[in-house]
Amino acid sequence: MDNTGGQFGQEYPLNSKSRIYKINKKIHQMEKLKAQCYILFFLTTTVYSWGQSNKLNMGIEGGPSSIFLIENNSNSTPLKTKPNNIGYSGGLFLQYKVNNLLTIRTSISYERKGNKETFDSLSYTGSTIISTIQKNTNLDYLIMPILVRANFGRQIQFFINGGPYLAYLIKQATVIKLNNVPKQEFNLQYGFKFDYGISTGMGLSFPINEQFSASLEVRNNLGLRNLDNYERSKTNSTNILLGLNYHFTKFKKRRNWHYN
DSSP, rough: OSSSSEEEEEEEETTHHHHHHHHHHHHHHHHHHHHHHHHHHHHHHHHHHHHHTTOEEEEEEEEEEEEEEOOOOSSTTTEOOOOOEEEEEEEEEEEEEOOOSSEEEEEEEEEEEEEEEEEEEEEETSSSSEEEEEEEEEHHHHHHHEEEEEEEESSSEEEEEEEEEEEEEEEEEEEEEEEEEEEEEEEOOOOOEEEEHHHHHEEEESSSSSSSSEEEEEEEEESSOOOTTTTOOOEEEEEEEEEEESSSSOOOOTTTOOOO
């Protein structure tokens, strides 16, 4: 029996189906690539056109932070804070100038949250400290705030901003340190992956040259969701952020310029 198949009296090799499938697959890939190029072109031209209107700018920001957890074990127990630790934050931001007063700002940042606790290990009688145990809870998030910023001033501007944020937990680890013993890290993820809260901050921004400006901000991120159903702790971080802002168009050279 021949390895052929017929339709309407015409015979085709069976392996032609795989060839047709490969050709159709290549055509589909080319169309997908073309669509991606169109989308990229549209986004690029949109960003460029907004930037040319001196309304859109972008940059980087980051710095150290003081981090701790806020705990409430029951409705009758008042809020208390677990000891703080040193964290960090850094990422990219994008902002759109509505007018000389208001700016809409968002960013994608990598932020370390958590806390540090220290315990004394006592002897059997309880009169002698055998060793000191340090426990670090590290919570690494991707954070995206949406902030409304109010600007005051001309060349050197004072600003305040606030708004909600969403966060996604990338990594959760517990680090244990004992006296004269190498630290041990346990990668545990027992809590919720998503967090949300309120970001508030204030700071200063000032021009560096005709196309760059710098900023210094103190920002607080207050978590509103418990880490899990049992510990009932929420995150909190206070960040010191240094920012470098790129403006797509040069500042207007006049005495009363508004660059932000």
